Each structure stands twice: as C-alpha cells, then as structure tokens.
Amino acid sequence: MSLSLFRQDEPMTEAEPTDVASLAGSYGRLVFRAAYRVLGNAGQAEDVQQEVFLRLLEKPVGNIASWPGYLTTLATRLSIDRLRRHQRWQRLIHVWRASVPAAFDSTEHDAIQAERARQLRLALCRLKPKEAECFTLRHLHGMEIAAIAQATKLTVNHVSVCLHRAARALEARLNESENTTSPEVL
Amino acid sequence: MTTELSSKLSAHVSALDVTPSDAATDAAQRKLEARLSKMRSVAIVRRPWFGWAAAAATGCIVLALVMLPTSQGIAFATVQKHLRDFTTLSLTIEQRSQGIDMPTIHVRMNHDGDVRSDMGSATTTVVNPGEHRILTLLHDSHMAMLTPLPVIASAKPADNLAWLDAIRQFQGEAIRLPNQRTIDGRPTTGWALDTNGMNITLWADSDGLPRAVEINGGTLLSQRMHVSVDDPMDVSVFSTRVPVGYHLMAPDAK
Numbered sequence: 001m002s003l004s005l006f007r008q009d010e011p012m013t014e015a016e017p018t019d020v021a022s023l024a025g026s027y028g029r030l031v032f033r034a035a036y037r038v039l040g041n042a043g044q045a046e047d048v049q050q051e052v053f054l055r056l057l058e059k060p061v062g063n064i065a066s067w068p069g070y071l072t073t074l075a076t077r078l079s080i081d082r083l084r085r086h087q088r089w090q091r092l093i094h095v096w097r098a099s100v101p102a103a104f105d106s107t108e109h110d111a112i113q114a115e116r117a118r119q120l121r122l123a124l125c126r127l128k129p130k131e132a133e134c135f136t137l138r139h140l141h142g143m144e145i146a147a148i149a150q151a152t153k154l155t156v157n158h159v160s161v162c163l164h165r166a167a168r169a170l171e172a173r174l175n176e177s178e179n180t181t182s183p184e185v186l
Numbered sequence: 187m188t189t190e191l192s193s194k195l196s197a198h199v200s201a202l203d204v205t206p207s208d209a210a211t212d213a214a215q216r217k218l219e220a221r222l223s224k225m226r227s228v229a230i231v232r233r234p235w236f237g238w239a240a241a242a243a244t245g246c247i248v249l250a251l252v253m254l255p256t257s258q259g260i261a262f263a264t265v266q267k268h269l270r271d272f273t274t275l276s277l278t279i280e281q282r283s284q285g286i287d288m289p290t291i292h293v294r295m296n297h298d299g300d301v302r303s304d305m306g307s308a309t310t311t312v313v314n315p316g317e318h319r320i321l322t323l324l325h326d327s328h329m330a331m332l333t334p335l336p337v338i339a340s341a342k343p344a345d346n347l348a349w350l351d352a353i354r355q356f357q358g359e360a361i362r363l364p365n366q367r368t369i370d371g372r373p374t375t376g377w378a379l380d381t382n383g384m385n386i387t388l389w390a391d392s393d394g395l396p397r398a399v400e401i402n403g404g405t406l407l408s409q410r411m412h413v414s415v416d417d418p419m420d421v422s423v424f425s426t427r428v429p430v431g432y433h434l435m436a437p438d439a440k
Contacts, residue, residue, distance in 0.1 A: 020222060021223070024215075024219060028214070028215045028218050028219070029212075029215055032206065032214045032218075033206060036205070036206045037202055037203070037205070038202075040204060042210045042214065045206065046214045046217060046218075049214055049218055050217070050221060053218060057222075112201075113200075113201040115201075116197060116201035117198070117201040117204065119198060120198040120199065120202060121202070139191065140199060140202055167191055167195060170195055170198075171192060171194070171195055174194060
C-alpha cells in the first residue's frame with residue numbers, strides 16, 4: 001500500500017525554477033505535507049519546511065532531475081532526524097498528544113489510529129536513517145523505487161534492500177511493542 | 187526484490203495518513219514565503235572568529251539553544267536565520283553565582299566577524315580578523331597585549347560554522363508562557379525551558395528576534411541576557427589600536 005503526497009494541483013514535472021522563492025511557491029505545500037505526515041505536528045512541519053528552503057538558499061543545488069522528489073526526500077530526512085532527536089529526548093509524546101485533533105479522541109477507531117501512528121513513528125526512528133528514509137518515501141509518500149533511488153543517490157537494488165530490511169525491522173518492532181505490557185513513551 | 191507489507195504494518199502506515207488542514211498548510215506557506223521574501227539570496231558570510239571569541243560564542247549558543255522548535259508563531263529556522271544574518275549583535279550578560287553578583291559581560295559583534303567582549307570593568311578583548319590580531323586590555327593596570335590571529339582561523343572557515351550545526355542538532359520542548367513582556371518597546375513572547383537542570387526563559391518578538399534570555403541554574407549560577415540585533419555600532423569599538431595611556435606588553439611577558 002502506498003499513499004501519495006502529490007496533489008492534482010501541484011506540478012509533477014519540473015520547470016526547473018531558478019530561485020528558491022519559485023521553488024517555495026511551487027512546492028512549499030508539498031514539503032509541508034511531507035513533513036507533517038512524518039511528524040504529525042504542524043509546528044514541527046513548519047520548521048522542517050522552512051529549513052528545507054533555507055538550506056537551498058545557503059547551499060544551492062543543481063542538476064536536480066525531480067524537484068518534488070528531491071524536496072520530499074529532504075523534508076523526509078529532516079523530519080526523521082527530528083523524530084530521532086525527539087525520541088532521544090523522550091518528550092515528543094506530549095507534542096503529539098497535544099497536536100492530535102480533538103475529533104481523534106471521539107471514537108475508538110481514531111484512538112487506535114493515533115496509537116498506531118505513535119508506534120510506527122517510534123519504530124521508524126529506531127531504524128537506520130537510510131532505511132527509515134526509503135521506507136517513508138515509498139510507503140508514506142508513495143514514491144516509486146526508481147525515484148527514491150534518484151533522490152537518495154542510491155542504486156535501485158540498494159533501495160529495495162533498504163525497504164525490505166525496514167519492513168522486516170518495523171514488523172519486529174511493532175510485534176515487540178504489542179507484547180510489551182507498558183507502552184513505551186517517546 | 188519486492189516489498190509487500192503485512193496487513194498489520196499496512197494498517198500502521200495508513201495511520202500516518204494524516205493530512206494537515208488546508209488552513210494549516212496555507213498558513214505555513216504564507217510564513218515560508220514571507221520569510222523568504224525578507225531573505226537576501228547571497229552566500230552566508232563566514233565568520234572566522236568564532237573559535238577566538240569564547241564568550242561571544244557561548245552567548246550565542248546559549249541564546250540559540252533555548253530557541254526551540256515549538257513554532258508558536260516563530261519557527262526555529264527563523265531565529266537561526268537571525269543569528270546568522272545579523273549586521274550587529276549585542277549581548278549584555280548579567281551573572282549571579284551563589285547569591286553574589288558576577289561582573290557583567292558585554293559582547294558586541296558585527297557581520298565582518300569583529301568581536302569585542304568587555305568583562306566588567308576589568309578586561310576587554312577585541313578580536314579583529316581584518317587586522318589579524320587580538321587586543322586584550324587590563325584596565326586596572328592599564329596594560330595592553332596584542333596577539334596575532336593565527337592564519338588557520340581564516341583558513342578553515344567551515345570549521346568555524348560548526349556551532350551552527352550544534353544548534354541544529356539540539357532539540358527539546360519549550361513551554362510557551364501565557365503572558366507577554368515588553369522589551370525594548372516590543373511585545374515579546376516567552377518560552378520556559380528546563381534543560382540539564384537549568385531553567386531558561388527566552389523572550390522573542392513577533393519577528394523571531396531574540397530580546398532577552400534568563401538562565402537559572404539553581405544556586406550555582408544564574409544569567410540574564412539582554413539581546414540587541416542590528417543596532418547601530420561604531421566601528422571604533424572593534425579597533426585593535428592600543429588606547430592612549432595603556433602600556434603594550436609582550437604576550438609572554440610576566
């Protein structure tokens with residue numbers, strides 16, 4: 001199963017914008033949503049969104065075959081970095097809980113979904129960064145393997161291996177957390 | 187190699203399919219575009235002096251460490267940008283240790299990398315990369331010391347930005363304070379942070395400009411820092427010329 005971040009109203013092909021402002025105008029929302037899905041918090045996603053474009057200002061990059069792919073990958077990488085740092089601080093749970101929409105508390109289904117999201121984020125930040133990045137790009141952002149390989153500068157085979165290892169490790173983590181009596185707090 | 191997810195893992199992945207509201211997305215986009223429109227699309231000025239200005243660096247790092255990514259209207263990246271793109275930055279650091287007032291440290295710096303640190307009324311240190319030297323003044327004895335700034339200080343500019351990476355790596359949780367304070371005529375929002383046993387309160391204005399920082403390390407040390415960004419600053423404060431009435435001594439003189 002894969003989910004796609006890309007919307008109909010956003011360009012999927014590149015017009016090679018020449019400045020960061022143009023890129024931000026074209027892909028700012030895409031980057032925000034990519035970060036939001038990983039982080040689950042609008043404020044954190046805003047930080048990542050701004051960091052992505054500030055980095056481009058500081059260190060312009062060229063020869064980008066796919067700006068949506070590149071920017072989504074960068075946003076994902078920065079978001080996972082944040083998850084990992086927050087996991088170390090073991091404090092993000094408060095942010096997430098605070099950021100869950102009120103409607104999520106209204107039904108058991110939504111509560112289960114929120115708990116699943118929490119568990120998967122926790123498991124993601126325990127993966128090797130590259131594996132977590134590939135998994136997120138493929139299964140959360142819906143990118144094709146070839147596009148992931150292009151954006152991450154890995155080979156297609158390497159991406160496939162990362163995806164396989166990530167899925168296996170996540171399964172193990174989720175089973176582990178399911179068998180744990182007391183829920184682990186981030 | 188294909189990767190088929192189990193139904194369980196698929197269910198967890200779908201749980202992350204939370205799309206932000208259009209309002210939140212649009213708000214973020216507006217902030218981003220407003221921020222970028224203010225930015226100068228020029229290379230960031232390298233500051234080769236940071237390794238030589240411990241007090242200034244400490245001030246900046248402490249200041250920046252408390253700017254945590256809570257995004258309560260101000261994104262962390264915005265504050266980082268202020269700290270990198272300032273024309274002038276002035277920090278007045280008041281310290282108190284075990285109930286005793288310590289000398290006030292006044293640090294001034296500019297975008298050229300010049301740094302002046304006045305530690306109470308006793309000592310002044312001026313780091314001037316353009317003149318390739320450091321001036322130290324001992325005011326009580328009216329002694330002055332000039333030290334050449336090693337070439338390596340400007341030969342490895344990337345290393346001197348390592349502190350920025352350190353800031354980027356730092357994360358935590360700050361609690362927004364309910365009340366506002368007016369500092370330098372600007373309404374500011376406060377954040378409280380408890381990190382490594384230190385209680386830190388930061389006040390920043392609506393543009394993300396830091397205005398004041400208060401640090402309380404219990405009975406050991408407390409600091410209060412007043413921050414000014416881009417205030418006019420006379421270049422003469424960064425001169426390494428020995429002032430009239432001061433005796434120049436060699437760096438290794440006793």
